[in-house]
Amino acid sequence: MADYKALKNGGFMRQAQKDLFSVRLKVVGGNLTSEQLAGIAEIAKEYGNSSVHLTSRQGVEIPFVKLADVEKIKEALKAKGVDTGVCGPRVRTVTACQGSGVCPSGCIDTYPLALAISNRYFGQELPHKFKFGVTGCVNNCLKAEENDIGIKGGYLVEWIEPECIMCGVCLKACREGALSEVDGKIEIEEEKCNNCGRCVKSCPTDAWKGTPGYIMSFAGTFGNKMAFGVRVLPIIHDLETLFKISDAALDYFSKYGKPGERFRAAVERNGWDGFTKAMEKAYEEALNGTGA
Secondary structure (H helix, E strand, C coil): HHHHHHHHHEEEECCCCCCCCEEEEECCCHCHHHHHHHHHHHHHHHHHHCCCCECCCEEEEEEEHHHHHHHHHHHHHHHCCCCEECCEECCCEEEEECCCCCCCCCCHHHHHHHHHHHHHHCCCCCCCEEEEEEEEEEEEEEEHHCCCCEEECCCCEEEEEHHCCCCCCCHHHCCCEEEECCEEEEECCCCCCCCCHHHHHHHHCCCCEEEEEEEEEEEECCCCCCCCCCCCCEEEHHHHHHHHHHHHHHHHHHHCCCCCCCCCHHHHHHHHHHHHHHHHHHHHHHHHHCCC
């Protein structure tokens, strides 16, 4: 008898039709090579019904595959450089927008980050499914706050007075009203700045310096119960710190989450204060070079 739970955990999901499956593929950050796409098409034609499905989370699924062909499909995918995805209570495939590698609005290069996150966490078992989403800037095309951990690119900005010709372009570019001209100088209201970097990108004389960083949100969810992820930390400027905080978040979920309970529910049940303190502790330890 088939172990349907194991099949689902390995990316083979039962369809409404008896003994037919849709196989979920691992697609990190929405990126596939043309060779991988061609290989997927070949496999869909040979083992499915010649169709593929593009999922809402940048994934690819091959439907209408037979139970008897599962092992053959695994080998065929491997030969084409494609891995199966995962389902069940574990870290899912990481999603990402195009980021600064392609998009002019991007503040961070999203695909290398998504790949690094995937290499570190993909498939890690937890009380429930867990999703990372990476978006390149605060335009937020990927809707970062809908993920268990969302990461947006942003700039910590600094005005370089000697380079400024007081043209006013940055004042017009800032949508948050965080910039103003006072006595011939540009002033920043830090509490209004959302780290979008529009001042940096619009300046014709490089009078703005933008230091790229990561804006993290926690415990977002989208589905039967929807809630935006919450930002509890300042902008983060290095991958090591981001990983230490992510480690702490997953450790928290492993420790306090109940089987079948989403990350958001675990945080709310145990209290946001305690969770925030745990994240702040991880952040301080990363900055100070302490901790495990």
